[in-house]
Amino acid sequence: GQQLNQSPQSMFIQEGEDVSMNCTSSSIFNTWLWYKQEPGEGPVLLIALYKAGELTSNGRLTAQFGITRKDSFLNISASIPSDVGIYFCAGVYNFNKFYFGSGTKLNVKP
Amino acid sequence: DTEVTQTPKHLVMGMTNKKSLKCEQHMGHRAMYWYKQKAKKPPELMFVYSYEKLSINESVPSRFSPECPNSSLLNLHLHALQPEDSALYLCASAGTTNTDTQYFGPGTRLTVL
Numbered sequence: 001g002q003q004l005n006q007s008p009q010s011m012f013i014q015e016g017e018d019v020s021m022n023c024t025s026s027s028i029f030n031t032w033l034w035y036k037q038e039p040g041e042g043p044v045l046l047i048a049l050y051k052a053g054e055l056t057s058n059g060r061l062t063a064q065f066g067i068t069r070k071d072s073f074l075n076i077s078a079s080i081p082s083d084v085g086i087y088f089c090a091g092v093y094n095f096n097k098f099y100f101g102s103g104t105k106l107n108v109k110p
Numbered sequence: 111d112t113e114v115t116q117t118p119k120h121l122v123m124g125m126t127n128k129k130s131l132k133c134e135q136h137m138g139h140r141a142m143y144w145y146k147q148k149a150k151k152p153p154e155l156m157f158v159y160s161y162e163k164l165s166i167n168e169s170v171p172s173r174f175s176p177e178c179p180n181s182s183l184l185n186l187h188l189h190a191l192q193p194e195d196s197a198l199y200l201c202a203s204a205g206t207t208n209t210d211t212q213y214f215g216p217g218t219r220l221t222v223l
């Protein structure tokens with residue numbers, strides 16, 4: 001199967017700091033998705049990216065679809081305690097298969 | 111509405127029990143998925159249904175039996191499970207166009223005793 005390398009694995013930051021995480025792959029994807037998951041809940045879709053080079057924002061979150069179509073990053077600006085959770089990237093080639101990164105666990109200290 | 115619902119929220123079962131997990135979506139999506147997720151790991155794909163037909167089975171043991179009664183519903187029938195099958199079971203749905211966005215349900219926390 002396809003491997004997505006997501007980094008960092010975990011982050012401990014102070015409230016108000018900006019955060020950046022990314023996913024890379026050796027394969028090309030048609031779509032990149034970013035999810036946030038809180039304990040005991042399902043992943044919630046944050047941002048969907050459909051075109052190479054696309055930069056999309058959702059409030060304090062900004063994500064980009066890499067030009068090579070093999071990578072994507074997610075930035076969170078001015079973090080707050082409720083940003084705590086695990087963030088997953090997912091690369092999609094077709095609707096049948098969604099490949100997930102290993103997750104970035106974000107801890108925010110008030 | 112981008113909601114996928116799952117019932118039950120929690121399930122505890124013995125190794126000889128038979129139970130079912132249920133999933134429903136009303137977004138008109140024609141692809142539906144079952145994933146298994148262990149703590150602090152990404153979701154692992156189990157099954158994909160496309161237009162109500164099983165299109166992918168990721169070598170899942172036969173004690174898990176999926177069913178798609180119609181385009182809005184997806185079930186996962188469980189029988190003779192093992193303690194190592196305890197996990198969060200997630201249902202998801204997606205469209206079948208180029209805008210392949212997948213939405214997850216809240217999951218069923220399964221504990222096998």
